[in-house]
Amino acid sequence: MSAPAELRELLLSRITDIPDHPQPGVVFKDITPLLADPAAFGALTEAFAELCGRHRVDKIVGLEARGFILAAPVAVRAGVGFVPVRKAGKLPGTTLGQTYELEYGTAEIEIHTDALAPGDRVLVIDDVLATGGTADASLQLIRRAGAEVAGLAVLLELGFLAGRQRLEPGLKGAPLEALITV
Numbered sequence: 001m002s003a004p005a006e007l008r009e010l011l012l013s014r015i016t017d018i019p020d021h022p023q024p025g026v027v028f029k030d031i032t033p034l035l036a037d038p039a040a041f042g043a044l045t046e047a048f049a050e051l052c053g054r055h056r057v058d059k060i061v062g063l064e065a066r067g068f069i070l071a072a073p074v075a076v077r078a079g080v081g082f083v084p085v086r087k088a089g090k091l092p093g094t095t096l097g098q099t100y101e102l103e104y105g106t107a108e109i110e111i112h113t114d115a116l117a118p119g120d121r122v123l124v125i126d127d128v129l130a131t132g133g134t135a136d137a138s139l140q141l142i143r144r145a146g147a148e149v150a151g152l153a154v155l156l157e158l159g160f161l162a163g164r165q166r167l168e169p170g171l172k173g174a175p176l177e178a179l180i181t182v
């Protein structure tokens with residue numbers, strides 16, 4: 001599913017291309033103008049919150065760091081709990097970890113082992129789907145923590161990096177909702 005054309009245009013108009021960041025050859029999609037516009041940020045929050053009802057979600061996982069900014073207001077709006085997936089070494093409790101590859105490097109993410117309960121239906125929220133490495137690692141963490149993946153929702157999918165194809169086996173039939181695809 002993508003967002004209605006009017007919402008898509010509003011959101012896209014608030015995302016800026018920054019060439020050669022954080023390294024030569026990468027066109028970085030900067031969402032800070034969108035965050036600074038309450039109408040656009042609010043409309044984005046509503047669109048994600050609507051998915052929570054549609055997919056019967058009872059917890060939201062946000063992916064550090066930009067995913068946190070988008071996911072936290074959605075959790076409050078939808079009336080469900082927020083669970084952070086953080087870069088390795090940041091969470092204070094006992095964690096499960098998963099390594100993955102980025103468009104520009106490698107990384108490891110972690111979740112608290114007791115953050116999710118068996119049977120929890122989890123919606124993962126992030127800003128950008130690029131190669132799909134981060135999202136794929138998060139789906140593995142959620143299942144290893146004993147919960148069910150209800151879906152993955154992103155603001156922006158970079159279609160030319162084929163993250164959707166890479167994610168397909170890991171989604172195991174769960175929906176991938178991208179509000180905008182470029």
Ligand SMILES: O=P(O)(O)OC[C@H]1O[C@H](OP(=O)(O)OP(=O)(O)O)[C@H](O)[C@@H]1O
Nearest residue numbers: 064065066102103129130131132133134
């Ligand atoms: O699909 P992928 O190739 O995995 O890339 C997408 C991820 O990359 C960015 O995060 P980044 O790790 O740069 O961290 P940040 O949110 O802390 O800036 C983005 O916010 C996604 O989480």
Ligand SMILES: Nc1ncnc2[nH]cnc12
Nearest residue numbers: 026027028029103128130
């Ligand atoms: N091109 C890009 N812009 C913003 N975030 C990203 N994460 C991975 N690739 C990205």
